[in-house]
Amino acid sequence: MGEVDLAFIQEQEHRPKLSIIEAEGIPLIDLSILNETQDANSSGIDDLVKEIGSACEKWGFFQVINHGVPLDKREKIFDASRKFFAQPLEEKRKIKRDEVNVLGYYDTEHTKNVRDWKEVFDYTVENPTIVPASHDDDKETTEWYNQWPKYPSELRETMEEYAKEMVKLSYKLMELIAQSLGLVGHRFSGFFKDHTSFMRLNHYPPCPAPHLALGVGRHKDGGALTVLAQDDVGGLEVKRKSDGEWIRVKPTPNAYIINVGDIVQVWSNEKYESVEHRVMVNSEKQRFSIPFFFNPAYDTIVKPLEELTTEKTPPKYKPYQWGKFLINRKRSNFMKLKAENIQIAHFRV
Numbered sequence: 001m002g003e004v005d006l007a008f009i010q011e012q013e014h015r016p017k018l019s020i021i022e023a024e025g026i027p028l029i030d031l032s033i034l035n036e037t038q039d040a041n042s043s044g045i046d047d048l049v050k051e052i053g054s055a056c057e058k059w060g061f062f063q064v065i066n067h068g069v070p071l072d073k074r075e076k077i078f079d080a081s082r083k084f085f086a087q088p089l090e091e092k093r094k095i096k097r098d099e100v101n102v103l104g105y106y107d108t109e110h111t112k113n114v115r116d117w118k119e120v121f122d123y124t125v126e127n128p129t130i131v132p133a134s135h136d137d138d139k140e141t142t143e144w145y146n147q148w149p150k151y152p153s154e155l156r157e158t159m160e161e162y163a164k165e166m167v168k169l170s171y172k173l174m175e176l177i178a179q180s181l182g183l184v185g186h187r188f189s190g191f192f193k194d195h196t197s198f199m200r201l202n203h204y205p206p207c208p209a210p211h212l213a214l215g216v217g218r219h220k221d222g223g224a225l226t227v228l229a230q231d232d233v234g235g236l237e238v239k240r241k242s243d244g245e246w247i248r249v250k251p252t253p254n255a256y257i258i259n260v261g262d263i264v265q266v267w268s269n270e271k272y273e274s275v276e277h278r279v280m281v282n283s284e285k286q287r288f289s290i291p292f293f294f295n296p297a298y299d300t301i302v303k304p305l306e307e308l309t310t311e312k313t314p315p316k317y318k319p320y321q322w323g324k325f326l327i328n329r330k331r332s333n334f335m336k337l338k339a340e341n342i343q344i345a346h347f348r349v
């Protein structure tokens with residue numbers, strides 16, 4: 001990624017401003033109460049649930065601290081990621097993702113038809129992960145397998161261990177989100193048996209034209225929940241709901257950035273929205289981030305929950321099958337770039 005190819009250049013209106021707004025407004029939520037004994041603090045839990053609900057409503061984004069993920073596991077995966085991406089391109093391309101095997105290394109991802117200034121490594125938590133074989137067949141399934149790099153040798157175990165922590169934290173967060181919607185805590189858990197969640201290692205190399213290109217172009221996450229670890233460089237920007245301004249998420253040591261994805265938007269019948277975000281790059285510093293995308297099982301039919309719809313507030317979405325949505329998103333990178341990605345807006349009533 002030496003000089004800036006035209007493929008990376010954003011349209012004028014989507015270019016980042018170099019004057020950054022770092023808002024205090026994105027809530028920082030302390031989860032330590034979850035690690036304490038249950039009965040002693042039910043009022044504390046109620047407050048936490050309220051905090052989460054209001055963050056989801058106002059921002060669609062929040063950060064969590066005292067989340068219970070061991071710091072050494074986080075440090076280990078960032079180390080392994082640095083080592084992996086520091087290798088020559090030929091080495092990384094040995095586990096290149098392609099149309100058949102959608103997991104592995106990739107350095108030509110496009111968001112809305114503009115190339116992203118980044119390289120990634122994807123792996124799923126369930127190995128293999130079961131997904132539909134095609135868009136139009138309801139029965140046939142296929143399996144996605146992880147491709148593991150040889151170097152660094154500890155990478156596979158480190159990543160598998162870390163993924164388990166992400167799953168654990170995501171279940172806790174989905175429970176709080178369910179409660180904040182007035183539902184029973186385990187309301188969502190059934191959807192995540194045989195989940196299709198995946199992890200991504202992101203590397204954003206220094207970019208000579210940070211005012212023209214983006215690390216990831218503006219987008220919304222298609223899954224249920226995203227749990228992101230970023231390093232101390234910063235670059236993630238969130239579109240503020242109140243005025244549409246792009247707001248930088250300030251790196252907080254050891255925190256996780258949480259955002260609700262499109263599926264929560266549909267389940268909640270738009271009480272919570274999946275908010276647009278993007279990543280700015282930097283001319284001096286490289287940046288690493290590690291998102292975890294918590295996704296339900298492939299055969300989940302996503303639709304507004306009955307408890308949250310009434311005659312007066314009918315469902316705003318038609319049901320769709322998550323697995324078909326997922327394979328469409330994953331494959332669109334290999335098809336003609338002009339085709340629009342599948343969006344939940346296509347299912348809007």
Ligand SMILES: O=C(O)CCC(=O)C(=O)O
Pocket residue numbers: 200202216221228230235236277278279289290291
């Ligand atoms: O690197 C980041 O901070 C965010 C990346 C992101 O939004 C994504 O991969 O969906």
Ligand SMILES: [Fe+2]
Pocket residue numbers: 219220221277
């Ligand atoms: Fe994202």
